[in-house]
Amino acid sequence: MAPRMIRGAQAVAEAAALCRPQVISAYPITPQTVIVEELAQMIANGKLEAEFVNVESEHSAASVVLGASATGVRVYTATSSQGLLLMSEVLYNIAGMRLPVVLTCANRSVSAPLNIWNDQQDSISLRDSGCLQFYAENNQEAVDLLLLAYRVAEDHGVMLPALVCVDGFLLPHAYEAVDVPEPKEVDAFLPPYQPLYRLDPDEPLTFGAYAEPDKYMEARYMMQRAQEKAISVIQEAGHSFEKVFGRPISALMERYRMDDASTALVAMGSVIGTIKDVVDELRSQGQRVGALKIVTYRPFPKELIYHALKEMENIIVLDKAVSLGSGGPLATEIRAAFQGSPQPPRVSGVIAGLGGRDITMDTIKRIISQAQKEVMEAEFVDLREDMELEGVD
Amino acid sequence: MKLTVGLVARPGTSRANKTGGWRSDKLPRFLQAKCTACDLCALTCPEGCIFGEDKNTYWADLDYCKGCGICANICPVDDIEMISEVC
Numbered sequence: 001m002a003p004r005m006i007r008g009a010q011a012v013a014e015a016a017a018l019c020r021p022q023v024i025s026a027y028p029i030t031p032q033t034v035i036v037e038e039l040a041q042m043i044a045n046g047k048l049e050a051e052f053v054n055v056e057s058e059h060s061a062a063s064v065v066l067g068a069s070a071t072g073v074r075v076y077t078a079t080s081s082q083g084l085l086l087m088s089e090v091l092y093n094i095a096g097m098r099l100p101v102v103l104t105c106a107n108r109s110v111s112a113p114l115n116i117w118n119d120q121q122d123s124i125s126l127r128d129s130g131c132l133q134f135y136a137e138n139n140q141e142a143v144d145l146l147l148l149a150y151r152v153a154e155d156h157g158v159m160l161p162a163l164v165c166v167d168g169f170l171l172p173h174a175y176e177a178v179d180v181p182e183p184k185e186v187d188a189f190l191p192p193y194q195p196l197y198r199l200d201p202d203e204p205l206t207f208g209a210y211a212e213p214d215k216y217m218e219a220r221y222m223m224q225r226a227q228e229k230a231i232s233v234i235q236e237a238g239h240s241f242e243k244v245f246g247r248p249i250s251a252l253m254e255r256y257r258m259d260d261a262s263t264a265l266v267a268m269g270s271v272i273g274t275i276k277d278v279v280d281e282l283r284s285q286g287q288r289v290g291a292l293k294i295v296t297y298r299p300f301p302k303e304l305i306y307h308a309l310k311e312m313e314n315i316i317v318l319d320k321a322v323s324l325g326s327g328g329p330l331a332t333e334i335r336a337a338f339q340g341s342p343q344p345p346r347v348s349g350v351i352a353g354l355g356g357r358d359i360t361m362d363t364i365k366r367i368i369s370q371a372q373k374e375v376m377e378a379e380f381v382d383l384r385e386d387m388e389l390e391g392v393d
Numbered sequence: 394m395k396l397t398v399g400l401v402a403r404p405g406t407s408r409a410n411k412t413g414g415w416r417s418d419k420l421p422r423f424l425q426a427k428c429t430a431c432d433l434c435a436l437t438c439p440e441g442c443i444f445g446e447d448k449n450t451y452w453a454d455l456d457y458c459k460g461c462g463i464c465a466n467i468c469p470v471d472d473i474e475m476i477s478e479v480c
Binding site: 096097098099159196197204205206207208209211212215218219222 | 396397398399400401402403404406410
């Protein structure tokens with residue numbers, strides 16, 4: 001289908017509908033609400049055959065999709081920020097029960113202070129939950145990764161929930177040209193969900209039962225193996241995607257002008273668009289700069305990342321989240337990938353864009369020139385000066 | 394029992410998973426002397442592991458009893474006593 005100029009929320013909702021979920025449950029929260037509003041409207045207008053369950057909180061929304069998924073149907077939900085945090089208790093259960101729930105997270109900062117704008121602290125805080133995590137650069141990827149997420153999550157070698165992360169406001173509220181595929185193409189790429197186990201009164205099963213110390217560790221080990229297996233499943237799904245839809249997808253990561261680069265910027269999500277513009281500008285001035293976009297954050301494709309970055313002199317990792325008391329979560333893992341290598345590159349970590357602070361091309365250019373002078377551990381960029389850092393007696 | 398994906402369990406696993414080992418202090422002894430078969434001990438047992446039908450026939454399945462003592466506490470004729478685990 002030809003690309004149409006549509007709002008991100010509409011594109012994501014149309015993609016979700018194309019996956020034919022039978023149960024959708026969600027609770028409104030800015031900036032996600034626009035997505036499920038579209039879906040609710042489609043169901044009310046008879047354009048989508050699905051059950052929309054209205055609930056009183058995100059904890060309940062996650063619980064509804066957990067239960068529905070356990071009965072063997074495809075489900076969808078979406079949330080942001082505090083909503084995702086409220087879901088987190090249930091999401092750990094969804095992952096542990098190995099239910100392939102797919103969720104769009106419209107990334108937003110977390111309270112306090114209250115702030116509705118974009119960063120990625122919400123989904124990063126679910127790093128260790130067992131959920132797969134994909135980060136979209138633009139609305140086309142928000143659509144494509146949603147289709148891919150279902151296919152990977154439902155693979156019998158994986159069977160884990162997936163978060164498709166889209167930078168709040170920057171994507172759901174932005175109008176872009178998006179190619180939303182035809183239903184028959186999506187059906188060819190994404191066959192109906194075949195559960196491994198499902199709740200059925202005629203053949204009772206228990207999901208999420210109690211496991212003593214002689215079993216629990218194996219359950220977690222199986223999840224770790226499934227995460228590792230997901231790397232090849234994502235690669236395979238990416239190839240299949242290109243065959244069915246006739247256009248490329250960056251499923252694990254994307255190398256942008258990395259050939260012969262000596263400095264690489266690494267980031268996730270929509271900021272990659274700005275970074276690519278900076279790379280183009282600096283390349284036109286003869287600077288050997290490239291960018292590495294991490295699309296799949298969980299599982300973390302560390303071997304591919306290592307090989308993509310091992311020739312670099314300077315690596316600059318931009319995190320839109322912070323592990324308070326440590327540093328940038330992505331920077332920490334990129335550094336770990338080079339642990340033990342004979343000549344590790346210089347890895348700088350910068351924290352930027354928290355709570356909707358703009359990351360401009362100038363910001364990125366300043367970061368690059370600073371990183372060429374010194375290695376930054378976890379530098380907060382573009383900070384104001386007027387802060388009270390210690391209490392006054 | 395093989396560990397399934399998600400540790401999904403078929404019915405009847407509690408037959409294999411005996412939990413009486415959690416009992417840490419005392420266990421009930423059914424004296425079977427003054428019992429009136431009122432059934433209160435079986436009805437209030439949180440584990441559902443007390444059985445009996447007629448007077449002086451009640452007993453607790455120690456494979457599952459946690460030793461909470463509710464049965465001994467509720468028995469109207471004091472026909473159950475909590476005794477030390479170690480004999």
